[in-house]
Amino acid sequence: MDEKVAAIINKYNVDRGQLVSILQDIQAEYYYLSKEALIQVGETMAIPASRVYDVATFFRAFSLEPRGKHLLDVCLGTACHVRGAARLLEKIERSLAIKRGGTTEDRKFTLETVNCMGCCAVGPAVKIDGEYFGQMSTDKVDNLLTKFE
Ligand code: FES
Numbered sequence: 001m002d003e004k005v006a007a008i009i010n011k012y013n014v015d016r017g018q019l020v021s022i023l024q025d026i027q028a029e030y031y032y033l034s035k036e037a038l039i040q041v042g043e044t045m046a047i048p049a050s051r052v053y054d055v056a057t058f059f060r061a062f063s064l065e066p067r068g069k070h071l072l073d074v075c076l077g078t079a080c081h082v083r084g085a086a087r088l089l090e091k092i093e094r095s096l097a098i099k100r101g102g103t104t105e106d107r108k109f110t111l112e113t114v115n116c117m118g119c120c121a122v123g124p125a126v127k128i129d130g131e132y133f134g135q136m137s138t139d140k141v142d143n144l145l146t147k148f149e
Helices: 003-011 017-031 035-045 049-058 085-096 138-146
Strands: 071-073 111-114 126-128 131-135
Touching: 003 035, 017 049, 017 085, 035 049, 071 085, 085 111, 085 131, 085 138
Parallel strands: 071 111
Antiparallel strands: 071 126, 126 131
């Protein structure tokens, strides 16, 4: 029994109509929805586990895999690609010691790639937690990463 999950459920008065909000809050706390958390929600709220699981998998915003605190997207679209996005991605993978799609062991970063984030003019670009960083280069990577604790 996870105390934080219990507190979130209680905050919504164990209201089944608030299931999505409860799952959102749990994900905000842990950055993903663990199997244990989903079971606890189902048992506490008397909702079948299959229903909780259906809701958790229906919304793309929910992740059932461990995620990092910060989501780092590297753009590999054409405009960024011709300006060295592949090298940039390699450098970020080395710095974080993970491959794309992975999450660092300390759960600080999840690294993903996208195919264009609409700011081609300032490519190569990366996005961290929704904030864009353009004109990136391999030698700016480590400095940028240290800004995210
Ligand atoms: S190709 Fe990277 S922002 Fe468009």
